[in-house]
Amino acid sequence: MVMAPNYDAKSTDPPLLQRFSAIKSYTTTVATYDKLRIFYRKHPQSDNLPKDPPLPLLVFIHGLGGSVAQFNRILTSLTQNASCLAVDLPGCGVSEFTQTRWEAYSTDALVELLEVIINDHREKGQRVVLIAHSMGCSLAALLANPRTTLRSDLKEHVVGLVAMCPKSKMLSEQEVKKYRLGLWVPEFLFNLWRTWDRRGGLNSASITRFVGKKADAEAKRLQLLFNHQSRTPVFRRMAWGLLPTFENGVPSGGLPEIGVWAGIRIPILLISGGLDKVTPESEARKLYNLLRESQSSPAFQDAEHTPNIESPVSSLSLDPPPAADGADQSSSPAESPASSPRIEPAHHAIMPQNEVEIPPFPLKPMGYVSWHKIKWAGHGLLFTDPIVPGLISDFLSEHVTRRLELGWQLQYLTRDGKWDVKNLEKWQSVTPVSESIGGVFRAIKTLRQVDDTHCPVQFNVKYGDFIKDVIDISHDTPVYDPQNLRDGGITYHKVATVSKIPPPREDINRFIETVDKIRQGRKEQPGSEKFEIGVHCHYGFNRTGFLIVCYLVEKCGFTVDEAIKHFAEARPNGIKHAHFKDRLHVMYAQRNVGN
Template sequence: MSQLNDEDFQELLAVKASAGSSTFANTAPASCEKLHQLALLQEQKTKTIWSKLVEFVKIGFLGYSNELEEYILENEANDCSLVAKYSSTTSIDLSNQPTLSIDEITLQTLKIPHPLTNFTKNDANQEMSFQDKEKISKELSESPILVFIHGMGGQMSQFEPLMGLLSQCSEVIALDLPGFGNSKIQFYNNRKFLSPITLQDQRKISASIEKMTWHDFETDNIVNIVYEFISQQVSENKKLVLIGHSMGTHISIKLAKKLARGKVEGMILLSPPEIEETQELVPAVHKTSSAFKLFTYAPFLFDYFRVWDRLSGLNSTSVTRQLSKTNNAFYNSLRQFRWNLDVNSSMLLKYAKGFRRATTSDLLVAVERFNDNPCDKHTYEKTLFIGGSNDQLTGVKAIYKGDKFLADTFGRKVSSSVEVKDVGHSLLLVKPEYISGIILNHIESKFPERLHLSPAWVLKVKALISGDKWGLKNELKWSDLQPISFNITRRNGSDIAPMLGMKTLREGDNNHSPANVELMFYNSDQVNSIKGVKGKLIAIIDISADIPPYSPKSFKIIQYYKCATVSKVVPDQSSIRRFIQLVNDILSNSDVEDALIGVHCHYGFNRTGFLICCYLVEVLGWTVQEAVEGFKQAKPPGIKHPHFIDALYVKYDK
């Protein structure tokens, strides 16, 4: 038996960890075909009011199972690979918070280190001068930590695309608030999750949340819990940028007000509820105080309401309320439905009853306490409001009111507001890359440069440390690999896949740079020299989690797309669906004959081969064996690690 090198060993450990502690963690991901069938059947069962009533009585009162819901809970994880890789179970000391009835709480939290943390520790990067080390250390200390705070019924996995992007230039921390996400009041064996939470930690989390009183769920007390989490996880001299969604925006505002002056650099507020001058209870689900009071006194009625509300499945009101009334993508509806199923009714009622809106005076104090460094060149727009034009829960007017209030109060522009068309309350689910790009662009252009919240700055520092801006890990190994695969085929070459596997490109490389790759496919003198490849490369999909060691802007013809996946982990169902949708979108919008899409992670074997095979099986109808063998012949030795191949057979070979 051959020995594993350190890199392979770490990959196996990561895969084992990401399998999760759920009893169903190793079951096959949800089959699209079966999901479509179950979703259609459930919609047909509830097509008329009478058929819906019959179904409601059967499920709500007679104990019949809802096959669609059970299948989704067992096969669709509520969290994601990014959270699974970086999450841990954390106990938070609350003894300094007298308004809370508990002295400690255990929650599921996340910490993604700054991308330069490990890079600077690498023995190969220790040739810096003392002055350079001091300079980098100082700049890193000034770079703030990004804190993600979800809303009512949410979880930190909802921030996955944004956390993945911003973790390329900053340290990230987050937590699942008590009762939500994987900070559950009760764990069920038939509900799939990916995070590696031991049974002991599951019991510890649930036991600590069960001790909480209704009073503990009031917004100010939730703020106190988050405050203690930050105080115990973040050093005193480290600054913060708070990023909240929905109720999390009001927690962020109150938190910025509570933290020490200068601790917070800025806030990103997504889908904020309206900020009021006076504190008010948030409206109930039916937006009538009488109904809300009835639910709080008789929670079982709220359970019945929720059964009715989601009875039509993926197109039910419970989903369209969060997304849009019409034209929701199947995957987005599925993901939202899964998150809805994850929410405990009693937890929702406790948060709703205890919700106290942030006031305009809270917002004013929070912004006044930002770390406005005297050395800053000018006034920055360090509060960003983002809302969806189709938001049915909080509306889009709140972002304009908040922005206008700050401008009127300060007498100058200190914030920005962005309305995103054709999206509802769940912004990052519907347009993840677009909205993440808006936020990164705002941080890079509207926040002080001294914060170094930019992937470009990270590349600059890496160049200073290693002497090469476009440095690669294991460069010798990378250099020896086949740059681009041959065509991936089956049936003796009669069927050709529209994709090529690649190793990552490198800026300025003599053989495999953006310029050279374009030259290979678009220079008439060299096209015939690409042996084993038929077609035109129209796009490259970068599935790595890192900043690429080349500039996408170097491409003049080929289009660059980022579809990040977590390194050392088999891509999860969310990643697979995003990848397939992206490939379909690229091909459907191209009129190039024999169009090809290049796909790369770092070396172009495991994650690259896995996702290409998923596309070949799901979209083109290849068998798993045909897909695996086709990729192996095109880019020897193919998928290298057996657990990636095993995952394909578990998923598709039934």
């Protein structure tokens, strides 16, 4: 018996969202909204990080017919960097459809609702970064630069905006009339059309319109799930609310007019899909050109407005802060303004490439706009394209505040040695040596001088016949004597990297150069080519996997997906940190799509 597919939003909710979601009710000047799903994940270490000011709150706003579940990939990555808030708008996703009044779904009504929810979760003095998709970008723009007076001073605390698949303009009066006519169609006819549109299942027009014909099976499955979870009466009300009303040709309400976007004075990251059929990338192109023009105008440059935003640091100390336990941790370590903030071009398609103008940082008013066009992505890029979390993470740390960089945070959080009882028990549970990786590497956990089974002497006995080199990529002095390896005929190499942080390009280069020299030396010694290279950080998963994947991609012809999978097969569980895999996808995106 074939089981019917399960499209229920609650039972298919990803575990992260289930764990940190609550059902709440909120009242605005327009309506009361009952039983809304509010996802709020407080930063795991927020109590141990500086409070003056606290890290910005990341707020996620979904699009028309969307839900918080569409952000799951991005949330999985960013909840380790900051507190995150996401809302299933009324009748969307897990939120129930209890409010049926059409005026409760107008654009301005939803903006007010979001304002109330954000202020309910925002700490005193906490800044806000808006991360939005599709229709959510319009709501975010109106939170950052309202056309009507908000109930609070929230707009003064918005310090960054990520807009995925944004729409650049309002509809004309004729277009509005056409859409209103379509929305007057009785609900049962609307549902008939939706059923017809889904003919063909995973290959139906309703799927390919959002994720493209070449999307993989998982992307299509997710889009089909989200399509079924979108309620027709909610969709119609929100779509109606996006339409402005006209009086003597003058629009009011609905989508934000172009002046709203032009007046935004904070860093903005635009992300568009080259295959997007719902909101074509030309919309992001128009916004990019508009924002560049407005930010370079004399009126913009002379404006007396300085947003509440921290300057990114020009350099990041790799050492932990020197303060002893109990000392005041309220000040930032070695934080100084950068005269010219750094922006790296993504290794995917960027349009226009190398034309992003970045004014001096900080400035009055402060702002810049960057546009990343992902060539093979459709409208569902937020849950289908693996490079998106990395692009957002880079933007946050480089152009909003360096405090959103995990490495910066670790300066405050690293206090104890690596070999306390807890870490020792974790180390003891890890498999010592992986299977062969690409015929070149073995991932290993660090050796320990006083261990009975995984010390240098025992390592020589067990593995010395096929491992003749060990590369130690840990940052610290090893907790074993490398001379004991050398005594057994194994050469020790040190390429120090910092824990919890994806190794930067200079560390990748040093690792690749070290491996190349080892392999070149083997070629000069007949018979030694069969030997493999042991690589370890502390446990042999994240940094070890990251650098091995880099080598497999750059030197062995693997795609990034193939290399990540191959490493995980040889070293079960593979690279565990999502932000490490995000960084790899960003670095090798162009190779990954075969460009």
